[in-house]
Amino acid sequence: MAEILILSFNLLAPISIVLFAFVNLRHLSFAAPVILTLQVFIASWLAFIVFSDGSLEYSYAGSFITGNIPIRIDYLSAWFILTISFTFLTGAWYGIQYMKQYRDQSGNLALHAIAFILAFTALIDICIVQNAIVFLVAWEIMALSAFVLVIFEHYKKETLRGRY
Amino acid sequence: MTGIPLIILVVLSIVGLVLVGGISLITFTKLYGVIFLGQPRAVLNSKPVEASFIMLLPQYFIVAVMFSVAFFPQFYLGQVMNIIHASFASHLSADPVAFTDTGMTMTAIGRVGFIFLVAIIVVFIFRYLMVKKQPVRVYETWGCGYVAPVAKAQYTGRSYARTFGRLLGFVVNERQNFDPIKKSSLYPSQHKFSTYYFDWLEKFLVMPLTRRIAFILNYFQFIQNGKIQSYVIYGLFFIIIVFLGTVLNWVF
Numbered sequence: 001m002a003e004i005l006i007l008s009f010n011l012l013a014p015i016s017i018v019l020f021a022f023v024n025l026r027h028l029s030f031a032a033p034v035i036l037t038l039q040v041f042i043a044s045w046l047a048f049i050v051f052s053d054g055s056l057e058y059s060y061a062g063s064f065i066t067g068n069i070p071i072r073i074d075y076l077s078a079w080f081i082l083t084i085s086f087t088f089l090t091g092a093w094y095g096i097q098y099m100k101q102y103r104d105q106s107g108n109l110a111l112h113a114i115a116f117i118l119a120f121t122a123l124i125d126i127c128i129v130q131n132a133i134v135f136l137v138a139w140e141i142m143a144l145s146a147f148v149l150v151i152f153e154h155y156k157k158e159t160l161r162g163r164y
Numbered sequence: 165m166t167g168i169p170l171i172i173l174v175v176l177s178i179v180g181l182v183l184v185g186g187i188s189l190i191t192f193t194k195l196y197g198v199i200f201l202g203q204p205r206a207v208l209n210s211k212p213v214e215a216s217f218i219m220l221l222p223q224y225f226i227v228a229v230m231f232s233v234a235f236f237p238q239f240y241l242g243q244v245m246n247i248i249h250a251s252f253a254s255h256l257s258a259d260p261v262a263f264t265d266t267g268m269t270m271t272a273i274g275r276v277g278f279i280f281l282v283a284i285i286v287v288f289i290f291r292y293l294m295v296k297k298q299p300v301r302v303y304e305t306w307g308c309g310y311v312a313p314v315a316k317a318q319y320t321g322r323s324y325a326r327t328f329g330r331l332l333g334f335v336v337n338e339r340q341n342f343d344p345i346k347k348s349s350l351y352p353s354q355h356k357f358s359t360y361y362f363d364w365l366e367k368f369l370v371m372p373l374t375r376r377i378a379f380i381l382n383y384f385q386f387i388q389n390g391k392i393q394s395y396v397i398y399g400l401f402f403i404i405i406v407f408l409g410t411v412l413n414w415v416f
Contacts, residue, residue: 090222
């Protein structure tokens, strides 16, 4: 059950990347928060499973580079999953109206929505993955997507100056 | 219990609470008075409007969670204790039973907070019922003697703080920024007058300390240098530390 939930959670990220590249702006402002809400729902479900039944653990075989990839959600990671999910959920729904003032920048908005979903997915993966290489990959995805989020107004010099 | 008798402690606590309550009352009256009351100080080109419901909804959600923490702290404390015991049980030295008292105190505070909130809601409902049929009239807030009052002649933050400032004049004394007009100058140029409170605690204790801390922290400014290469090195450095920690079995 947990395996299917985590898999669905992660799959929503690449699906949204493909989807957001093709939908128009009106659908994007609706699709991005809906997909994120779905992810938050799955992540919170996992956290509640941990709070009620104890830690979850399973592993993927991985490759010769990564080796075995254990996935574990204990109480602490479940708590972090809940906190991160809560922050992203409120941010996503607040953003629907807030980002309307940028409606003339459809490409920029699509990239922003993709980066937002990726940052959330990577942050949750950081909490659950127990393999150093995969952890680093998730960490870098999180860092890069956060970077893209921060430089949303990249055409302003002040934004670029404050990106670090 | 030895030392200060209990009754003195209780009296001192009540006095302290009254003082804090008074300060809060003045502060919030000032905040509300300066921001929301009176005539607009400037003509706005576009009238400000409230954000849409969908923008307010996440904020309501956040406030609801904050209220739930305030009113039902025992639930959150229980969950946090579970996490601490499950994750750091081997490092814990404190007796978990000791937290039971804290939990009970927090529950009592939460209950009182809940009653307070209900009381505020009741007062507001009562107020709404009282004023809903009364006519609402916008009237000037500052009209004493002025034939043509201007928007800037209104209550300011100082109008509210002055009485209180005088009360604590021995701590925060009032000073003025004013260049006096000479008797010999027939047509004086533009002058400015302003007042401020000189807080000696801030001047002689807080500021020197803050300056010292800022001075020391400046030595670490090189860490945030804006170079991606450095940030990659920090990552590698962190991994090396974790690796060494794992190999040498360091326990933090």
